[in-house]
Amino acid sequence: MSVLRFSIVMPTYNHGRWIEIALRSIFDQGVPDVEVIVMDSVSTDDTPQILERYRDRITWHRQKDKGQADAINQGLALARGEIVAWLNSDDTYLPGAFPRVLAAFAGEPSLDFVYGDALEIDEHGGILTPNLFTEDCTRERFYFSHCYICQPTLFLRRAALAQIGPLRADLRWFLDYQWITRFFAAGLRGRRVPHFLAANRDHPQTKTNSGGLPRWWEIMSVLASHPGPGPFLLARRCIWIYSLEYVIKTINIAGWGAHPRSSERTRRLRATVLNTLNRWFMKLVSPRSFDDIVHRYHRDIAPRGRTVPELWGAQKQ
16 A cells, blocks of 8 residues: 655644644654644744754744634645645644554545544643544534534545635634535545544633634624525524534633632532533534444543553553
């Protein structure tokens, strides 16, 4: 089997705390001939010093950009590999991801993109939970339910880029979701790889957690931009899913559910409200691969460690 070359674009700004972990997760995949293109928006922390240590293994562009989408678009335009992806510098790949992606593409030459399951991790690399919302590839669910493709797990044949065009540079939060909707509009063939391929880092500074009302408004605008299954926008399940997600995130970020000055009775009441909202959310989404993901997490991940470094350590034993 001939080896397909990867090109990984890594946009970054002041992620010196995590960028070396992200880079090592690429280099330690055991796959030869991987191109890494780092688009550094003139970081002012220790990112440049870290990148300097890897200068012989990366292509490093240090220049101001017009936002994350612009940096990614510039990187993808430079990519030479047959398989392209982008990895945010606070996320990380998991052991064995690249060989599994290669096997999927080699096994089905007609595939245009593949994606897999993801872990949610904290700022220290501790595993919080598996992402429970990944599903098999169907256009209707992606358009009208939820974004079931976790971006760090997505890999695309570079030849397909001409069919879908660049990411929309005017989007800040849902640039990946809107981009992937064009995969389906262009008729690209995709498949879910039933393995954990990457970890998505959850910390207070992420755009998702700090987006607030502007983030909600952006997704409403994106959802309204393509035809729905009926004449009424409010009839779409995705509108209610992302609106309820916004409410839950807003409450969590505010610490409303566990304010230290609140009485125990108040805290219990607020916890009950949050639990009810989360149950409603899960019922709305009704993730189709929930049981499968939980089963494989307890089979493949939990016995090997509770942190990403432990998973890598188990891989090397």
